[in-house]
Amino acid sequence: MGLEITLDCSQVDWELVPQILKRVGMGYHEPDIHKKAFENSHTTVFVYRDGQLIGFGRAISDGAYQAAVYDIAVVPEFQGQGIGRTIMTTIQARLPQCNIILYASPGKEDFYRKLGWRKMKTGMALFKDPEQKAKKGFTE
Numbered sequence: 001m002g003l004e005i006t007l008d009c010s011q012v013d014w015e016l017v018p019q020i021l022k023r024v025g026m027g028y029h030e031p032d033i034h035k036k037a038f039e040n041s042h043t044t045v046f047v048y049r050d051g052q053l054i055g056f057g058r059a060i061s062d063g064a065y066q067a068a069v070y071d072i073a074v075v076p077e078f079q080g081q082g083i084g085r086t087i088m089t090t091i092q093a094r095l096p097q098c099n100i101i102l103y104a105s106p107g108k109e110d111f112y113r114k115l116g117w118r119k120m121k122t123g124m125a126l127f128k129d130p131e132q133k134a135k136k137g138f139t140e
């Protein structure tokens with residue numbers, strides 16, 4: 001069966017999404033919240049190995065000139081094999097006309113740099129939990 005990359009989120013087991021996000025140390029919610037977020041996104045990417053979900057990512061966009069990337073994750077046992085890069089290049093290819101922004105987890109900046117991303121100097125965020133985001137190293 002091998003590696004399968006799909007943009008279709010109709011077959012996703014939404015229980016797995018928060019499980020994977022939790023495993024990789026990212027923020028997660030109830031499965032239905034992720035279902036809503038992914039289904040309402042411009043582009044979603046899911047990667048399966050032998051039928052098992054091993055990575056995903058998504059971008060929201062106006063479909064014209066602006067987009068933002070969220071929830072990029074690869075399960076630990078499949079990291080370092082080019083899957084994260086594939087998720088990102090698949091998303092980027094679907095948004096060729098857009099400026100795309102994201103906020104990297106602290107320490108992951110070089111993963112994005114290798115894909116041509118640059119650090120923003122004027123990024124601002126109105127986070128739901130600013131103290132927690134500051135503690136985790138996202139803001140000053």
Ligand SMILES: CC(C)(COP(=O)(O)OP(=O)(O)OC[C@H]1O[C@@H](n2cnc3c(N)ncnc32)[C@H](O)[C@@H]1OP(=O)(O)O)[C@@H](O)C(=O)NCCC(=O)NCCS
Nearest residue numbers: 024072073074079080081082083084085104105108110111
């Ligand atoms: C970050 C993450 C998505 C990268 O996915 P991956 O499949 O392991 O990465 P890839 O194998 O596609 O790596 C692509 C390139 O980026 C590099 N890279 C990967 N993770 C990196 C990191 N944390 N720091 C620096 N470089 C990194 C790889 O060495 C590789 O470089 P190369 O092209 O010179 O060989 C994955 O490690 C992950 O899910 N981490 C935990 C969750 C997370 O932090 N997600 C990102 C939130 S912003």
